[in-house]
Amino acid sequence: MDDAQHQYVDRVATFFTMFGSARAWAEILGWLMICEPAERTQAEIAEDLGLSAGTVSTQLRAHVQLGMVEQVRVRGDRTQRYRLRSGAWFEVMSSELGRIHAMGEIARAAGPVLPQVRPERVTELADLADFFAREWPPLLERMQANLTKGQS
C-alpha cells in the first residue's frame, strides 16, 4: 500500500465518516475499492490498514450484510477472501426503496395526530414518499441500462 493509495483510502474514509459510519468500516470500503488483487483476506486487510482482527471481522460482516462485499472461497486454501461486489453501488441505490416505504409509513401513521393547522407538514411527506415509491423502480431500470451500456 503506497502513499497515494493510503491517501485515497483516507479520503474515502473521511467522506463516509461524515455520514456517521465507523472509521474502520469506511477505511475497509475505500481499500477494497482499489487494492490489488481485489480479493483479500481478513488478516491482509488488518495488516494493510493497521486494524485489529476483531475490528476487521466485525466491520467486514457489516459490509457483507449490506450487500457491498462478498466472500470468495478458493479451493485448496482455507482462507476466506473478500472483495467488493460487482454492482455494489447499484445495490445501495436499490435498497433505498425500503427507506422510501418506511417514510410513507411514518407519514401515514400520523393519522390520529394530524394537525388542524398546516397539515401539509405531514401530508407533504406522504406525497413525497408516494412519488418516490412510484419513480424509484423505473429510475433503477434506467440506471441499470445505463451502467451495462457503459461497461461494454
Added chain:
Amino acid sequence: MDDAQHQYVDRVATFFTMFGSARAWAEILGWLMICEPAERTQAEIAEDLGLSAGTVSTQLRAHVQLGMVEQVRVRGDRTQRYRLRSGAWFEVMSSELGRIHAMGEIARAAGPVLPQVRPERVTELADLADFFAREWPPLLERMQANLTKGQS
C-alpha cells in the same frame, strides 16, 4: 401534548435516530410536524419535550441550517418562533444533489490509484454519480409538479 402525540414523536424520533441523527434533533422534528399551533418558541419546545434550553438551541439551529425549519418573527413579541418550512421535505431531496456530486468527485479522485484488475469497483461509482447528476434535476421538477398538483 397528549399521549398519542407523544407516541408519534417517539416513533419519528426512533426512525431518524436509526440513520444516526441525535435523539433531540429527531424529537424536535417530529414535534414540529404535529404541534399546534405550528409555530413554537424554544422555551415551549424545551418544555414540551423535556429538553434543556441549550439542546433545543443547538439542534434547532441544525434544523434551520438544513433548511427544514424557519424562524418566524412576530411583531410586538420579542420571542422568536420556529416552524417546519413548507417544502421542507422537498428541500432535503434537493440537497441530495450536492452529495451526488461529492460521490462523483470521490470516484474521479481515484485516478492515480485506479486498480488494474476490476477497475469497475471505482468506475461503477463514477457512472452512478454521473447518472444521478443527470437524472436528479428533472426528477425534482416532476416532484415539485406532483406536489403542487396534490395540494390544490
Added chain:
DNA sequence: GCACAATTTCAGTATTGCCTGAATTCATTG
C-alpha cells in the same frame, strides 16, 4: 479424527458526541 490456521466472540478500554445547566450575550421594549 487431528492439527493448524482463520475467524469470531467478548470483556475491557478509549473515544466520541449528546445533553445539561449555568453564565454570557443579544435583542427588544419602555
Added chain:
DNA sequence: CAATGAATTCAGGCAATACTGAAATTGTGC
C-alpha cells in the same frame, strides 16, 4: 439607556459505541 427575557455558548458529566487483544470456536486439509 436601562431593564428584562430569550437565545447562545461552553465546560463537564454521561451514555453509547468503536476498537483492541486474547481466548474460544470454527472449518479445512491432511
